[in-house]
Amino acid sequence: MSGCAYNWIVEEEVIDPGDPDAPEVSFSSEIVPIFSSKCVSCHSTGNQAPDLTPENAYSSLNTSRYINTSDPASSLIYTKPSPTGSHVKYSEAEAALVLTWITQGAQNN
Known part of the structure; x- marks a missing residue:
């Protein structure tokens, strides 16, 4: 007999x-899809501000209120939806991606 194994996770x-x-x-290609699936x-x-629609997300976020490139881990766009926060939550991978994007200078790329 043979069997099949499925890894659904x-x-x-x-x-x-x-x-x-x-x-x-x-x-x-990596940050906007997170916002589109979880935030818009x-x-x-x-x-509710900030406007995280694909066409407006960067201009809405590009302020010191949401992004702190000097201390990326304190950025509101990272901390508010963190996996341990009380807001809609990023997954661990999404949170790391957002933090990396901020750490890399929060470019509009």
Whole structure:
């Protein structure tokens, strides 16, 4: 007899935000999809600030209120939806990606 094994749980790859050799995180292809899937139901044009729709997310976030490149781990866009926060939560991999993006200078790339 033979059997089939199915692995339905796909582990997320968690990037190390402190790794200086980490690949560059793309705002448009890696960060915006996180916002689109988790945030835009409340954070859209005309609703709760910041506006995290794909066309407005970067300009809405590009202030010291949401992003602190001097102390990335204190950035509100990272801490508010953190895996341990009380808001809509990032997964561990999503949180690491957002923190890495901020650590790399929070570029509009």
